[in-house]
Amino acid sequence: MGEEITYADLRFHDTSHFSASRIVEMNLEVASSVPNQSHCRCLKKTYMTVGIVVGVLIISLLAMTVLFFQASNKQNYYHDRIERMAQTLANVKNDLCMRNEGEQKDACLLCPMNWVLIQKKCYYMPDKMLSWQESQRFCSAQNSSLAMPKTFEELELITCNFRRWITFSLWIGLSCSLKSNGRWVWLDNTTYSSYSSQCREIRCASFDYSPLLFTTCSTKLKLICQRLPINLPSIN
Structure with a gap:
């Protein structure tokens, strides 16, 4: 046990x-x-x-x-x-x-429709009868100014190209006033040296087939505008 x-x-x-x-x-x-x-x-x-x-x-x-x-x-x-x-x-x-x-x-110089290219400038003659001041305002609205033919050759070219439309004198961008000391001045502020006589009142210039004419600025005449052309660059 x-x-x-x-x-x-x-x-x-x-x-x-x-x-x-x-x-x-x-x-x-x-x-x-x-x-x-x-x-x-x-x-x-x-x-x-x-x-x-x-x-x-x-x-x-x-x-x-x-x-x-x-x-x-x-x-x-x-x-x-x-x-x-x-x-x-x-x-x-x-x-x-x-x-x-x-x-x-x-160069390729282009003018707007109804404008004429003359010596690298565009010209336009509207079918209007206006005073000199009204003519300048009209041209300004077209991005231009009244034409300024400063040489006889330029004046002759304009006359030849617009011969069939020129039946009246045309306003151009030349005027004389006391503000310019009685001198004849173009719209670009250059002096018109071919005419040395001073004016005693406001006078404006126009032309037709004959040389420049000087008349009262409020007279209703036809006009001609001028502007630079558009230069289309050459494409290679």
Whole structure:
């Protein structure tokens, strides 16, 4: 009986020792598994971050590629438009400028509709009868002034080109007043040196087939306007 008790005690003791040892081993296994799980989570975060960065780079690269092709297409579009416009201007130049080729040489000087090009100036004679002041206001509204033929040659050219319309005297941009100390002055403030006599009242100048005439500024006469032409540049 005593031997059985002793055997039972030893068996119980051994079982308790085995269980405690197993528990310690299991705890060690659990403890060792915790760092491994943390390490895995860190790796997952790293992979996710790298994936996001790579994705952003790919999207950026695709966006830059699309923008590059769009810019290239726009450049080609505007280049084609410029070429078409240049061709259109060349056609306009050929249509409008060749008629005055002898006078214009390399330049293309264009006058508004119903204006006449004479010696690199545009002239226009409206069908109106106005005073000198009214005539100047009318020409100003056309971005021009009353004509200022300062040489006999220029006066003769105007007369020849408008011969069939000149049936009356025409106002020109020359006048005399006390404000100019009685001198005859063109509208550009240059002095008319061919006539030295001073005026004692406001007088204005006109012309027809004969040389310059001086008359009262309120007289109703026809007029002739003058302006610079539009210079269309050469197209290579």
